[in-house]
Amino acid sequence: DVKVTQSSRYLVKRTGEKVFLECVQDMDHENMFWYRQDPGLGLRLIYFSYDVKMKEKGDIPEGYSVSREKKERFSLILESASTNQTSMYLCASSQGGLGGNQPQHFGDGTRLSIL
Amino acid sequence: GQNIDQPTEMTATEGAIVQINCTYQTSGFNGLFWYQQHAGEAPTFLSYNVLDGLEEKGRFSSFLSRSKGYSYLLLKELQMKDSASYLCATMLDGNRKLIWGLGTSLAVNP
Numbered sequence: 001d002v003k004v005t006q007s008s009r010y011l012v013k014r015t016g017e018k019v020f021l022e023c024v025q026d027m028d029h030e031n032m033f034w035y036r037q038d039p040g041l042g043l044r045l046i047y048f049s050y051d052v053k054m055k056e057k058g059d060i061p062e063g064y065s066v067s068r069e070k071k072e073r074f075s076l077i078l079e080s081a082s083t084n085q086t087s088m089y090l091c092a093s094s095q096g097g098l099g100g101n102q103p104q105h106f107g108d109g110t111r112l113s114i115l
Numbered sequence: 116g117q118n119i120d121q122p123t124e125m126t127a128t129e130g131a132i133v134q135i136n137c138t139y140q141t142s143g144f145n146g147l148f149w150y151q152q153h154a155g156e157a158p159t160f161l162s163y164n165v166l167d168g169l170e171e172k173g174r175f176s177s178f179l180s181r182s183k184g185y186s187y188l189l190l191k192e193l194q195m196k197d198s199a200s201y202l203c204a205t206m207l208d209g210n211r212k213l214i215w216g217l218g219t220s221l222a223v224n225p
Contacts, residue, residue: 031211042217043158043202050211058212090157094211101146101165101206104213106157 003027006091006107014115019078021110023091031094032074033104034058034066036087043090049074081114088112117141119216121203126222127193135188135219137203148213149177149188150202158202161188190221198223 007022025032033048035058045058047066055066063085067075074093078085088111092104118140127133139147146165150158164170164179164186176189190197200218207214 040217043215045212048212101163103148103160103163105160109157 004091004093004105004107006089006110008110009108010111010113012113012115013078013081015080015082017078017081017114019081019112019114021076021078021089021091021112023074023076023093023107024072025074025093025105026072027093027095027105028071029093029095029105030071031096031104032068033092033094034064034074034076035090035092036060036085037090037109038087046076083114086112086114117205117207117214119203119205119214121201121216121219123217124220124222126224127190129193129195129223129225131193132189132191133193133221135190135201135203135221137186137188137216139184139186139203139205139214139216141184141205141207141214143207143210144181145206145210147177147179147186148204148206149186150204152200152202152218154199161201193223195223195225197221 003026034046035043049055049068065077090109091107094104095102121137149161152158162177169178174191179186202218203216204213
């Protein structure tokens with residue numbers, strides 16, 4: 001079974017802090033994704049990566065950056081946390097290249113609160 | 116543009132059958148996924164359709180009509196544990212990203 005592991009289930013940080021969310025997958029997947037999910041807004045893509053050191057902006061990249069130094073690990077960074085970044089953050093990974101039909105597999109999510 | 120529509124909420128009775136619809140308008144299309152998400156948990160993959168027709172997997176079936184931009188998820192012999200949100204997502208041709216619907220919250224009552 002595919003295992004996607006997010007470093008924290010719950011996290012509380014203060015405004016202005018730099019926040020790191022870590023995600024590791026164990027299936028040698030090429031693609032990795034970071035989403036946030038908010039009530040009424042659904043899943044929104046922040047960034048994704050299709051190879052080591054490669055990244056592409058999703059729909060809402062502002063205020064975030066990412067790092068993929070190793071194939072199995074994809075980190076999301078909140079440069080200077082703000083209260084409007086309080087959300088559920090979900091990491092996902094998938095096999096394959098362009099237009100692939102492989103499903104995305106999700107981690108358990110990190111519920112991040114910015115105070 | 117890209118757009119996916121699905122009903123916001125549905126209610127059904129334990130033991131019954133329910134059909135959750137999804138319509139999409141996309142400039143390219145390379146398949147449609149259904150996911151289940153229980154409250155407070157991550158989405159889990161249910162099914163994938165790229166060709167027209169019905170795919171059956173146990174109590175769950177998924178149907179696709181590419182010409183109509185339409186899919187449905189059929190849940191039979193409903194159980195209380197089927198109470199969850201059901202997300203429809205399309206894969207664009209030549210793209211690694213999914214376009215997600217907002218999800219249909221299904222409540223199964225005894």
